Amino acid sequence: MMGELAVDKHVKYIISVEKKKDSFESVVMEHLRMNGAYWGLTTLDLLGKLDAVDNGEIISWVMKCQDDSGGFAGNIGHDPHILYTLSAVQVLALFDKLDILDIDKVSNYIAGLQNEDGSFSGDMWGEVDTRFSYIAICCLSILKQLDKINVDKAVNYIVRCKNLDGGFGCTPGGESHAGQIFCCVGALAITGALHHVDKDLLGWWLCERQVKSGGLNGRPEKLPDVCYSWWVLSSLIMIDRVHWINKDKLVKFILDCQDMENGGISDRPDDAVDVFHTYFGVAGLSLLEYPGVKAIDPAYALPVDVVNKIIFGK
Amino acid sequence: MHGRPRKPTKPEDAAASAAKAQKLRALQNQFIHNHQNKIYTEEAVELSAKLLGINPESYTAWNYRKLAVEQKLSQSESDPDSLKSIFDEELRVVESALRQNFKSYGAWHHRKWVLSKGHSSIDHELRLLDKLQKADSRNFHAWNYRRFVATLMNRSEEDELKYTEDMICNNFSNYSAWHNRSVLLSNLLKRKVEGFLSKEKVLPDEYEFVHQAVFTDPDDQSGWFYHLWLLDQTVKLDSPQLVSSWPLPGSDLTLLGNRCLDGSASPFTRFYSDSGTFPLILYFNQAVEGVNLSTITVDSEVTSNKALVWKPLSTVNSQASQVWATQLNFSNVKTDSSKAYPVEVSLGHSQGIISSNGFRYGKPSRFTFRVCAQHVETKPAEELDRERILWRDEDFHLYDTHSQESSPIVLLDQLSINNDHESTDSEWRAAVIAKEIDHFRELLSLINCKIGKLTLARLLMAHDAMMWPSANKFSHSEVLELYNDLMKLDPTHVQYYKDHHSLVLLQQVTSSWKSLLGHCFYYRDLTSSLTGNPICLRLNNLSLSQVGSFDKLLWVQMLDLSHNELRSIEGLEALQLLSVLNLSNNKIGNFTALEPLKQLKSLKVLNISYNEIGAHSIDTTRYLCSSPLSHSIGSEWYLDKIVADDDVKSYWEAYFILKGLNLTQLDIVGNAIADEKFKLFLIKVIPVLKWLDGEQLH
Numbered sequence A: 001m002m003g004e005l006a007v008d009k010h011v012k013y014i015i016s017v018e019k020k021k022d023s024f025e026s027v028v029m030e031h032l033r034m035n036g037a038y039w040g041l042t043t044l045d046l047l048g049k050l051d052a053v054d055n056g057e058i059i060s061w062v063m064k065c066q067d068d069s070g071g072f073a074g075n076i077g078h079d080p081h082i083l084y085t086l087s088a089v090q091v092l093a094l095f096d097k098l099d100i101l102d103i104d105k106v107s108n109y110i111a112g113l114q115n116e117d118g119s120f121s122g123d124m125w126g127e128v129d130t131r132f133s134y135i136a137i138c139c140l141s142i143l144k145q146l147d148k149i150n151v152d153k154a155v156n157y158i159v160r161c162k163n164l165d166g167g168f169g170c171t172p173g174g175e176s177h178a179g180q181i182f183c184c185v186g187a188l189a190i191t192g193a194l195h196h197v198d199k200d201l202l203g204w205w206l207c208e209r210q211v212k213s214g215g216l217n218g219r220p221e222k223l224p225d226v227c228y229s230w231w232v233l234s235s236l237i238m239i240d241r242v243h244w245i246n247k248d249k250l251v252k253f254i255l256d257c258q259d260m261e262n263g264g265i266s267d268r269p270d271d272a273v274d275v276f277h278t279y280f281g282v283a284g285l286s287l288l289e290y291p292g293v294k295a296i297d298p299a300y301a302l303p304v305d306v307v308n309k310i311i312f313g314k
Numbered sequence B: 001m002h003g004r005p006r007k008p009t010k011p012e013d014a015a016a017s018a019a020k021a022q023k024l025r026a027l028q029n030q031f032i033h034n035h036q037n038k039i040y041t042e043e044a045v046e047l048s049a050k051l052l053g054i055n056p057e058s059y060t061a062w063n064y065r066k067l068a069v070e071q072k073l074s075q076s077e078s079d080p081d082s083l084k085s086i087f088d089e090e091l092r093v094v095e096s097a098l099r100q101n102f103k104s105y106g107a108w109h110h111r112k113w114v115l116s117k118g119h120s121s122i123d124h125e126l127r128l129l130d131k132l133q134k135a136d137s138r139n140f141h142a143w144n145y146r147r148f149v150a151t152l153m154n155r156s157e158e159d160e161l162k163y164t165e166d167m168i169c170n171n172f173s174n175y176s177a178w179h180n181r182s183v184l185l186s187n188l189l190k191r192k193v194e195g196f197l198s199k200e201k202v203l204p205d206e207y208e209f210v211h212q213a214v215f216t217d218p219d220d221q222s223g224w225f226y227h228l229w230l231l232d233q234t235v236k237l238d239s240p241q242l243v244s245s246w247p248l249p250g251s252d253l254t255l256l257g258n259r260c261l262d263g264s265a266s267p268f269t270r271f272y273s274d275s276g277t278f279p280l281i282l283y284f285n286q287a288v289e290g291v292n293l294s295t296i297t298v299d300s301e302v303t304s305n306k307a308l309v310w311k312p313l314s315t316v317n318s319q320a321s322q323v324w325a326t327q328l329n330f331s332n333v334k335t336d337s338s339k340a341y342p343v344e345v346s347l348g349h350s351q352g353i354i355s356s357n358g359f360r361y362g363k364p365s366r367f368t369f370r371v372c373a374q375h376v377e378t379k380p381a382e383e384l385d386r387e388r389i390l391w392r393d394e395d396f397h398l399y400d401t402h403s404q405e406s407s408p409i410v411l412l413d414q415l416s417i418n419n420d421h422e423s424t425d426s427e428w429r430a431a432v433i434a435k436e437i438d439h440f441r442e443l444l445s446l447i448n449c450k451i452g453k454l455t456l457a458r459l460l461m462a463h464d465a466m467m468w469p470s471a472n473k474f475s476h477s478e479v480l481e482l483y484n485d486l487m488k489l490d491p492t493h494v495q496y497y498k499d500h501h502s503l504v505l506l507q508q509v510t511s512s513w514k515s516l517l518g519h520c521f522y523y524r525d526l527t528s529s530l531t532g533n534p535i536c537l538r539l540n541n542l543s544l545s546q547v548g549s550f551d552k553l554l555w556v557q558m559l560d561l562s563h564n565e566l567r568s569i570e571g572l573e574a575l576q577l578l579s580v581l582n583l584s585n586n587k588i589g590n591f592t593a594l595e596p597l598k599q600l601k602s603l604k605v606l607n608i609s610y611n612e613i614g615a616h617s618i619d620t621t622r623y624l625c626s627s628p629l630s631h632s633i634g635s636e637w638y639l640d641k642i643v644a645d646d647d648v649k650s651y652w653e654a655y656f657i658l659k660g661l662n663l664t665q666l667d668i669v670g671n672a673i674a675d676e677k678f679k680l681f682l683i684k685v686i687p688v689l690k691w692l693d694g695e696q697l698h
């Protein structure tokens, strides 16, 4: 029997995770607490419960994670990295508090990570990945500072990572992976460059991610997982091919992954829940137009009302 | 975060977890202290290794180790042995971290960082990879690292290709290996390496190879995409070519100086224009760049080539497009003279026309058509505006031709025949496809499988496209049947098959003059004066979920697509002559899906009643239309005075699509968005509107 979305339980779970800092799992995740904050808070906003947290406390913690370079770390005391810089900006956007940022400083940090070939490094140590291209483009677009980078070169690099199955990899030649495809399609969407995507070819590859159980996997012949509900779905939406999957079956799969007792959503039914999968499950339901969940923007990964306010001023 | 079973935590487990957590926290705190204070003693560095052994994802610890190495290098002797030992220690730490977490980005990057310093043995890396890739043959970090190592040691692509072969033979279900094979093979083909000089020699062996995977287990997806890629390599001609145009080669265009009541000119080749201009449209087989005055010459005694501006008919801001158009100006021509003016279009200096893959337009080519202008008095303009297009069935009569007039389809055939440039090359391609068709028919005779049917459908369509227009029998019916079967066999993807079914159906409709005529209707009667061309192409009630075959429909000025299941009208922008369009009773979900209409400057009458506009919270074409969201409408939008208007912010999608159109008649009733407030907004945005939902304005 298909359950409903247990909104109150998930809200309680997210707030409890924030407070529970003494388990091994939470210590292992401490270095990416900024991502965790983004996942948890976006979920709360999508469920209409962002006011359940103390935003003043969160914002002051976020700002303590900023490094002199302008980038943000995953937590206080750790090194800055582009991964956490986007999450920090997204969290501030959720609270409509972008104005407390030194926009130039943050955007200069990001722009400084662009390489000669158009790609982006994650930090000063030079790991290159199309995930970082997406992050740079998304973040600079939110800050309205895209003109600080060479957008044409950034787009060209992403196009070089396009594969013969229509998908995209981390670097040129890298295998297609749904998470990577989201990053590349998202970056191309924000820069008005989706004409570089073969929508029918990629759409077929993406819709074939749906397996018998209704869940989506991230690559051929892999197990389904709730987090791909976001990556595959958002990509399919951006290229207008989401009708090629069966939405009802996917809704059921996500709902089946809920912990109906203690809240939270897991990767697969009956696995242990975490904030990451709770966010991707709820965001997936949002993309599936599940009643009572706010709409999320497939490219910026923020609620549509937040994005519209940034872009259209309303 | 993955694959941990959900179970209630027992008190003793919680205690153990807390103890472990406490230990890790102590380690982490000490590490952060060392890092912040730049302490690189042996003990401190060892502590970071310990931390990474437990938590390889602790990225700051990898950074710290790089700093420590740099510190050591600055202090130690530069003899090769001590350098090597410093870096070997790093490799050891990475190896043990990878044993803990094979997918740690930080660990893999640290290894690359070490190797790129050039003090370590590369051979060892290849051996390590062989071991790791045997343990997890799909790990994409390992494959990425393998490409990195292969490049670093200048290993040949042929050797790496052989490696993918071994991996695949070991297990057909290795998508990663098939992927890497496609990358290597396309590089080898592109570089024309010895043994990879021609596709003709290479592709048949690859087909044999991938059959082993697909035929062994048809449900395993590993070989599916490789096979589709091979098919694409077989079918696709590298160089761009012209597949269609308007006016068509050899046609006689009658340009009407006013809306014409005269039935003497063929309704298919006459065009009404009060400005004396008409579009010249070029339709290529793929998106091209570089269509301009220097690559295309238009010669006639009437118009000057120099004044022409070529525009790509692509949505959003792409400079490449499959369809290009320019406006030819014949306003100086004397009307009512029987003289026909020849126009020659030559793609002679066409080297500058380039596909997105960098291939140039093939042989120079040219075509001509003739234009004559007529002027006929009709009703005054204000009277015309009072007329309203109705879509009642009784207003349409099946068109029936008695004369031997030239039909657009027949002329299209000529265009293709003139274009058979690569005919010698196409023989082997057709043979390969024919052989594949036999193979897949055989597979289907043994087992009823989805990939068999889908591939057969694709092969048959590819074969038809190659044979067109010389073949006398096409496989449309068989392909439609295959898609019908697939909808039942794989209901999860029913819409995918439905979309393809729609496209094939339209190809069938447009494949012959006879079948197309079955959809051509007169609107009201010959004396109707609202449209210059009284022929309406009616493709209504066909269960279409997608539209296509636009290359054969460039002549259409009045189109009825109502009562289908359309969610999008992608590609419709090619129909530059379109002035009347009915999209009512479809599934259009948002104004952004109507982006192609922005390119249709002749559009006057639009019916989008009874769709789903405003009914969805998620907009699937939000990023396929030009808007500030995708930076394809720039800051000028913010400067626009009208933006201060709250309605424009609420209805920005409608605003962007409709503001540039000169619609005189719009039907929008039956959409969630269409309340009174929205209608008032429409009247403001489209000042020339005369009819809204059947009500006359003013």
Ligand SMILES: [Zn+2]
Pocket: A225, A226, A227, A228, A267, A277, B002
């Ligand atoms: Zn997951």
